[in-house]
Amino acid sequence: MSYVGRFAPSPSGPLHFGSLVAALGSYFQAKSQQGKWLVRIEDLDPPREMPGAAELILQTLRAYGLHWDDEVVYQSQRHSLYQRQIDQWLESGLAYYCQCTRKQIKLAGGYYQGTCRSKRLENPADCAVRLRVEHPIESFLDIKHGSMTIPSALAHEDFIIKRRDGLFAYNLAVVLDDIDQNVTQVVRGADLIEPTGRQISLYRALGTPEVSYLHLPLAIDDNGNKLSKQNHAPAIEISNPKPALLDAMAFLGFKLNTSVRAADLDEIIHWGTRHWQLNQLPPSIEITPRFSNGAT
Known part of the structure; x- marks a missing residue:
């Protein structure tokens, strides 16, 4: 290639x-x-x-x-490209709505604990969209620096792909x-x-x-x-x-x-x-x- x-x-x-x-x-x-x-x-x-x-x-x-x-x-x-993929993941269950606030996550230790994973929230109002992390990445290979480590709690965290304010997340885009x-x-x-x-x-x-x-x-x-x-x-x-x-x-x-x-x-x-x-x-x-x- x-x-x-x-x-x-x-x-x-x-x-x-x-x-x-x-x-x-x-x-x-x-x-x-x-x-x-x-x-x-x-x-x-x-x-x-x-x-x-x-x-x-x-x-x-x-x-x-x-x-x-x-x-x-x-x-x-390119918003339609991002939303189309989110819709597919919501339909398959790989993504889900989350109503947790930053304050709540901070009080719970600073990392999202999967609180809304099983709630099956259906109303997107005032919710973010998170991706279920089924393949956590705790390290990767950088071609200059070799193996780079990701903090374990961060690697396993279901992360946001669309924000509560309706803006698409950087990582997804x-x-x-x-x-x-x-x-x-x-x-x-x-x-x-x-x-x-x-x-x-x-x-x-x-x-x-x-x-x-x-x-x-x-x-x-x-x-x-x-x-x-x-x-x-x-x-x-x-x-x-x-x-x-x-x-x-x-x-x-x-x-x-x-x-x-x-x-x-x-x-x-x-x-x-x-x-x-x-x-x-x-x-x-x-x-x-x-x-x-x-x-x-």
Whole structure:
């Protein structure tokens, strides 16, 4: 099967340094194998969306020389795909309605205990939909880091595939989209290691072989917090992308000589594609980036 990779940002804000690392890692991994690199906008949660962020993200990728294959997919246009699968699982009994609140789950120890599994609730009003986890995943193989362990309580928890507010859950949407787009490998930040177990459970519930996974080092600040939109990480520069590009490539383990640093943007991207190797990636899953090129 031909390699298909993807970058799937949420439009809750502009791309920051950590987003750039994920975009570059997924791009270089795909292009180094003569594969496709897709972009999907994961706009599942309108209340968290920033107006204009989706187009700004695409504009930023173009500014950094990261050009995608095929059309951009928007999750907001794929609700029927998600609901159709949920309906099938509800009918077969693999999914069920749950009326438990976060507060109740917290009081019960922090993990859902299967309270509504046998209640056979039929009124979806004010209910979430959960998947019966019949294939709990307590570990998986990451192609860089080897065997990764998932906390047992989390692995066995029946998890939400549609929220009480009617919004579709990230884990469900990402798996159905990856299958639909023929994605063969997921390259993303190490902050998404724990959801991987639930996503593999979904692949197995669907009877579909799961993709392989590569988790990149997570960029953290001096206080140990990940660089994220929630933590107000600054947006990367669009008008002068080269400094942040070089910093992100250094973060990913590239040894950038003087001639590479002096090259233009497209030449740097082509050089990165030719020289990308998994063994260059740092062994740690969390790194504090050092901005040597003037990035902020």
